[in-house]
Amino acid sequence: MSVTIRDVALRAGVSKTTVSRVLNGRGELDERTAERVRAVIDELGYVPSARAVAFARGSARVIGMLVPSLAWPWTGEVVQAAVEVAEEAGYGMLVFTATQGEQSMRRFAGHVSAKAIDGLLVIEPDGTLDAITALHDDGLPVVLIDDRGSEPRFPSVSTTNRLGARAAAHHLLALGRHRPLVVSGEPRFGCIRERLAGFDEGYASAGVTLDPGLVVEGDFTYESGQTAAARALEAGLRFDSVFAHNDVMAAGAMAVLRGAGLRIPEDVAVVGFDDLPLAAQTDPPLTAVHQPIREMGQTAARMLLAACAGTPPPDEAIVLPTSFTVRTSTAG
Amino acid sequence: MSVTIRDVALRAGVSKTTVSRVLNGRGELDERTAERVRAVIDELGYVPSARAVAFARGSARVIGMLVPSLAWPWTGEVVQAAVEVAEEAGYGMLVFTATQGEQSMRRFAGHVSAKAIDGLLVIEPDGTLDAITALHDDGLPVVLIDDRGSEPRFPSVSTTNRLGARAAAHHLLALGRHRPLVVSGEPRFGCIRERLAGFDEGYASAGVTLDPGLVVEGDFTYESGQTAAARALEAGLRFDSVFAHNDVMAAGAMAVLRGAGLRIPEDVAVVGFDDLPLAAQTDPPLTAVHQPIREMGQTAARMLLAACAGTPPPDEAIVLPTSFTVRTSTAG
DNA sequence: CTGAAAGCGCTTACAG
DNA sequence: CTGAAAGCGCTTACAG
Numbered sequence: 001m002s003v004t005i006r007d008v009a010l011r012a013g014v015s016k017t018t019v020s021r022v023l024n025g026r027g028e029l030d031e032r033t034a035e036r037v038r039a040v041i042d043e044l045g046y047v048p049s050a051r052a053v054a055f056a057r058g059s060a061r062v063i064g065m066l067v068p069s070l071a072w073p074w075t076g077e078v079v080q081a082a083v084e085v086a087e088e089a090g091y092g093m094l095v096f097t098a099t100q101g102e103q104s105m106r107r108f109a110g111h112v113s114a115k116a117i118d119g120l121l122v123i124e125p126d127g128t129l130d131a132i133t134a135l136h137d138d139g140l141p142v143v144l145i146d147d148r149g150s151e152p153r154f155p156s157v158s159t160t161n162r163l164g165a166r167a168a169a170h171h172l173l174a175l176g177r178h179r180p181l182v183v184s185g186e187p188r189f190g191c192i193r194e195r196l197a198g199f200d201e202g203y204a205s206a207g208v209t210l211d212p213g214l215v216v217e218g219d220f221t222y223e224s225g226q227t228a229a230a231r232a233l234e235a236g237l238r239f240d241s242v243f244a245h246n247d248v249m250a251a252g253a254m255a256v257l258r259g260a261g262l263r264i265p266e267d268v269a270v271v272g273f274d275d276l277p278l279a280a281q282t283d284p285p286l287t288a289v290h291q292p293i294r295e296m297g298q299t300a301a302r303m304l305l306a307a308c309a310g311t312p313p314p315d316e317a318i319v320l321p322t323s324f325t326v327r328t329s330t331a332g
Numbered sequence: 333m334s335v336t337i338r339d340v341a342l343r344a345g346v347s348k349t350t351v352s353r354v355l356n357g358r359g360e361l362d363e364r365t366a367e368r369v370r371a372v373i374d375e376l377g378y379v380p381s382a383r384a385v386a387f388a389r390g391s392a393r394v395i396g397m398l399v400p401s402l403a404w405p406w407t408g409e410v411v412q413a414a415v416e417v418a419e420e421a422g423y424g425m426l427v428f429t430a431t432q433g434e435q436s437m438r439r440f441a442g443h444v445s446a447k448a449i450d451g452l453l454v455i456e457p458d459g460t461l462d463a464i465t466a467l468h469d470d471g472l473p474v475v476l477i478d479d480r481g482s483e484p485r486f487p488s489v490s491t492t493n494r495l496g497a498r499a500a501a502h503h504l505l506a507l508g509r510h511r512p513l514v515v516s517g518e519p520r521f522g523c524i525r526e527r528l529a530g531f532d533e534g535y536a537s538a539g540v541t542l543d544p545g546l547v548v549e550g551d552f553t554y555e556s557g558q559t560a561a562a563r564a565l566e567a568g569l570r571f572d573s574v575f576a577h578n579d580v581m582a583a584g585a586m587a588v589l590r591g592a593g594l595r596i597p598e599d600v601a602v603v604g605f606d607d608l609p610l611a612a613q614t615d616p617p618l619t620a621v622h623q624p625i626r627e628m629g630q631t632a633a634r635m636l637l638a639a640c641a642g643t644p645p646p647d648e649a650i651v652l653p654t655s656f657t658v659r660t661s662t663a664g
Numbered sequence: 665c666t667g668a669a670a671g672c673g674c675t676t677a678c679a680g
Numbered sequence: 681c682t683g684a685a686a687g688c689g690c691t692t693a694c695a696g
Binding site: 052054055058060062070073076079083084092094096222255278280281 | 334381382383384386387390392394401402403404405407408409411412415416419424425426427428429448554583584587590609610612613615
């Protein structure tokens with residue numbers, strides 16, 4: 001069998017308590033004793049059993065993260081940033097995906113209520129909120145990412161969706177574009193409702209009322225951006241610009257518009273949302289509202305770790321500022 | 333405190349052993365007893381402590397996955413696929429990133445040798461191979477993804493990089509393109525050496541020897557694809573096609589070529605590698621060698637879970653076939 | 665079909 | 681500064 005704390009204690013001629021103290025740097029101990037114990041630990045190649053430690057300590061030093069999918073461009077960024085913070089703090093990160101509906105949620109809830117994790121990060125809790133709420137009420141620290149307001153009882157980290165969309169409106173207004181085609185996401189997401197409202201407000205502040213017929217709902221995919229643009233063209237809608245609720249849909253829309261012989265930005269100016277790396281890689285490069293995605297992941301992870309350590313998380317939602325990146329798709 | 337197996341046993345008037353049997357469906361037991369126990373479990377809202385179970389059982393039902401970064405397009409796909417398989421089997425997935433060099437590896441090795449996980453999936457073990465080997469020798473089941481041959485002692489899942497590159501060569505040959513610019517990845521990766529070799533072989537089989545001056549090393553980023561194309565143009569190299577070792581570099585190269593007034597595919601035909609969703613979204617859409625990325629993640633996860641369950645993994649590397657997707661970047 | 669008891673490998677008051 | 685002992689909450693031979 002593998003070497004345990006008992007073997008180390010025996011060989012070093014001390015008690016398991018002392019070995020444990022050396023391991024955890026707790027309590028005063030004779031430096032020479034500690035030295036001797038360390039030597040034995042090295043000699044034996046002893047590594048404490050994570051499972052035993054977790055059990056005895058009542059905490060696994062593992063946090064969980066529930067994500068809709070890891071294969072979406074922006075979730076990858078958020079998770080990566082959060083994992084880095086967790087690892088930095090000596091925590092592991094257990095990922096759960098909610099792609100498989102009911103059943104994956106059941107399994108997830110099992111893991112979690114079984115105390116396999118010390119805290120939970122959640123991206124877009126759409127459809128999982130009941131489960132999350134139950135866990136939270138049960139004492140599990142939870143931090144939501146990108147879902148401000150929809151559930152004010154949870155600590156959360158989001159971004160200024162509303163102001164970001166307003167900035168997009170001002171930018172297009174400054175270019176004299178009064179008929180933007182809005183390619184939105186699904187309105188069940190709080191961030192989408194914010195973006196719709198902010199965009200309207202931006203135009204309203206200049207006395208321009210938007211044509212409600214120019215709002216098309218997408219689903220964040222490239223294809224839905226294509227479809228939205230294609231339908232708008234077919235329907236003969238008049239629009240001089242596009243505001244898409246993410247970069248990917250903006251790219252899809254641009255491909256269709258260009259394919260239809262329209263010039264970007266001369267005929268149609270296009271603005272995206274997120275400002276992922278791909279925004280710089282479209283043709284033409286995409287003007288976009290910039291979300292501080294990595295910062296959101298890092299901040300959420302830090303809040304959660306603090307909560308695990310006993311620091312109650314802030315009462316109001318943390319809202320990180322968006323910025324605005326101008327590229328050729330509006331500024332040709 | 334939260335309810336334990338003891339509470340359930342007491343309330344149901346049975347022993348903890350019996351409750352445990354009901355929980356795990358082990359051993360014969362009177363159906364009425366089991367029913368009664370289940371009722372108490374429901375009544376009390378009992379959920380077994382994952383930490384205690386892991387400790388007693390000697391396994392956490394958690395596998396680990398070491399990835400270079402979660403923010404790269406193709407790693408997201410692989411991890412997502414592997415997580416789905418793990419969850420399906422009731423396992424959790426602990427992710428480790430190797431982005432922070434030495435230190436993250438130390439932390440990683442700590443977690444792992446501490447038996448926090450039952451098995452390990454590794455993507456591109458570049459630079460981490462020593463640590464992995466030690467763990468493997470220590471008895472930890474390990475499956476490598478996408479690193480055939482570099483370390484034949486490990487079970488692995490990869491793809492036909494060599495044949496895929498050869499197919500690219502044949503395709504370009506059939507188009508009469510004899511001077512391809514090759515934008516490779518870093519040759520320390522086994523898959524890259526395979527792609528280089530396969531591409532040469534494809535041309536050699538038609539009696540065409542490639543100009544070694546037409547191979548440029550990239551690093552998988554869009555920017556390196558741009559740089560490669562820009563340098564080739566500046567240097568006045570003659571080339572009638574591009575074979576990039578991933579889609580992202582192909583996209584970068586195409587942007588530069590188009591910017592220089594070259595027509596794709598008329599002046600330069602372009603082939604990528606991976607065939608990620610983005611391949612269909614470039615301008616023009618990209619012809620690419622298709623890697624079965626999801627299948628790779630699923631297969632690796634299944635092999636690992638089988639190994640955790642005691643089934644020794646296959647001795648030879650599992651190599652999944654690539655296919656070839658023709659789009660406008662070569663077939664205009 | 666069921667239970668008493670040992671054991672998994674640590675941590676942590678408590679005592680000295 | 682150090683140790684004996686209890687305890688964390690399960691699982692699993694072993695016995696009946």
